[in-house]
Amino acid sequence: MRVLFDVDGTLIESGSASDNHPLPKTAIVELLKALAAGGHRIAVASSAGREVAAAVCVVLGIRGLVRIVDKEPDNYDLVIDDSAEGGQGLGRQLLQVRSGMLGAEVDDPWP
Numbered sequence: 001m002r003v004l005f006d007v008d009g010t011l012i013e014s015g016s017a018s019d020n021h022p023l024p025k026t027a028i029v030e031l032l033k034a035l036a037a038g039g040h041r042i043a044v045a046s047s048a049g050r051e052v053a054a055a056v057c058v059v060l061g062i063r064g065l066v067r068i069v070d071k072e073p074d075n076y077d078l079v080i081d082d083s084a085e086g087g088q089g090l091g092r093q094l095l096q097v098r099s100g101m102l103g104a105e106v107d108d109p110w111p
């Protein structure tokens, strides 16, 4: 599959890219890694631009797994975004993830 991940509110907590200490949404980052390990083609895009998307991916340790692209209509098989509006028209299927800070008991991966 070709999969597009949004940055703000999806790979990181909403608004946390602006202070150079983006707070990862661990479950979504792990999902990205698992899809990449499975041979899927992963793209990352931010409405804030390619530089922001690339910088966040470096911090998250996933820069080598993804292509940085503009957020524009394409035929991705799956778009993962915290905004239904932001993800509209970018691909065939949209998976909307929850926005906002998650509690540690919710976001912690299985031991």
Ligand SMILES: [Mg+2]
Residues within 6 Å of the ligand: 006, 007, 008, 009, 010, 081, 082, 083, 086
């Ligand atoms: Mg977003």
